[in-house]
Amino acid sequence: MNDESDWRKLNIGLVIFTKNEERTIGSLIDEVRDYINEDDIFVIDGRSKDNTVSIVLEKGIRLLSDPNRGKGSAIQLAINTIDRDILVFMDSDGSHQPKEIPLLLEVFLKDIDVTMVIGSRLRGGSEEFYSSFHEVIRLIGNVISVFFVNLIWGSKLTDIQNGFRAVKKDEMKALCLSEVSFAIEQEMVMKCLKNKKKIVEVPSWELKRKYNSSYVVLFKMLPRYILSFIKNIIY
Numbered sequence: 001m002n003d004e005s006d007w008r009k010l011n012i013g014l015v016i017f018t019k020n021e022e023r024t025i026g027s028l029i030d031e032v033r034d035y036i037n038e039d040d041i042f043v044i045d046g047r048s049k050d051n052t053v054s055i056v057l058e059k060g061i062r063l064l065s066d067p068n069r070g071k072g073s074a075i076q077l078a079i080n081t082i083d084r085d086i087l088v089f090m091d092s093d094g095s096h097q098p099k100e101i102p103l104l105l106e107v108f109l110k111d112i113d114v115t116m117v118i119g120s121r122l123r124g125g126s127e128e129f130y131s132s133f134h135e136v137i138r139l140i141g142n143v144i145s146v147f148f149v150n151l152i153w154g155s156k157l158t159d160i161q162n163g164f165r166a167v168k169k170d171e172m173k174a175l176c177l178s179e180v181s182f183a184i185e186q187e188m189v190m191k192c193l194k195n196k197k198k199i200v201e202v203p204s205w206e207l208k209r210k211y212n213s214s215y216v217v218l219f220k221m222l223p224r225y226i227l228s229f230i231k232n233i234i235y
Contacts, residue, residue: 007105012040013084014101017074017163018056019046021092023211026055031098032090042082043092044074052092071163072177072184079173088166093209095128096164103202104166115172115197116188118165119204122146122158126206141222145186145229152233153193157201160189164204171197182221183228190232 014036018025025043032041043056046069056063064081066074078087088104090096100119107117121129122143129139142161149160163185175191177184192199 006109007102010105010108011085012036012088012105013078013082013086013169014041014088014090015075015078015082016041016043016090016092017046017071018043018048018052018092019069020048020050020052021211022048022051022055024094025052025092026059028092028094028098029056029059029061032101035098035101036088040084042078044077046070046074068180070180071182072179072187075184075188076177076180079167079169079177082169085169086166087169087172090164093211095207095209097205097207100164100202100204103204104164107200107202108166108168111198111200113198114168114200115192116165116167116199118157118159118189118199118201119162120157120159120201121162121204121206123201124203124205127208128206141225145225148229149190149193155193155199157189157199159201161185162204162206164206179228181224183224186225187228187232190229194232 014032016028029041038060042062042064044064044066045053046066053063064077066077075089086108088101104117104119107114128135142159146157146160149155150157172188175195177187179187189199
């Protein structure tokens with residue numbers, strides 16, 4: 001079995017997505033430095049109106065701005081511009097744990113055929129799932145989506161919407177992702193399966209976000225998720 005030092009030799013880029021997270025971004029950067037070299041940390045900001053950007057710059061971390069201010073467009077920006085073999089994606093709200101980064105990366109050492117590794121909250125756990133009616137509905141939607149994805153492609157996934165994941169950049173770029181919203185995480189899974197790319201899940205424990213509320217407006221996003229799902233089945 002490979003020791004921890006092996007995954008550190010991979011050509012990694014850690015991408016943190018931010019929008020008005022001044023109360024968490026600084027401490028998160030300090031934590032991820034224990035696992036990822038400073039030169040390999042990138043922050044993509046969705047035009048924050050607070051002090052998020054100034055904190056990132058004070059920390060000496062490379063900053064990219066997403067002009068479209070959408071999770072999907074930010075992920076596409078990362079895939080198209082960051083020159084690293086493997087990209088790790090995580091949110092800046094305190095829900096994703098830096099100590100779990102090695103769990104994602106170790107998979108690429110064990111299996112060279114893997115294209116994407118997802119941190120599964122259904123295999124690990126989450127403090128968010130039952131925290132509100134909104135979150136329960138999101139969980140139900142995730143479970144329903146997973147059911148149909150597994151039914152169509154014969155996969156055995158449990159969580160296709162968690163943003164904490166790692167991907168091989170070039171293989172993901174070749175999939176020509178198009179979603180600019182949070183639905184991109186679902187699109188990434190479906191296009192990988194359609195193109196016979198291998199996806200692996202590892203258990204991940206999601207913490208309750210420390211401040212603010214989710215930018216996923218459930219009833220606004222629901223039609224987007226459904227349309228994206230249908231589109232990626234048909235085309």
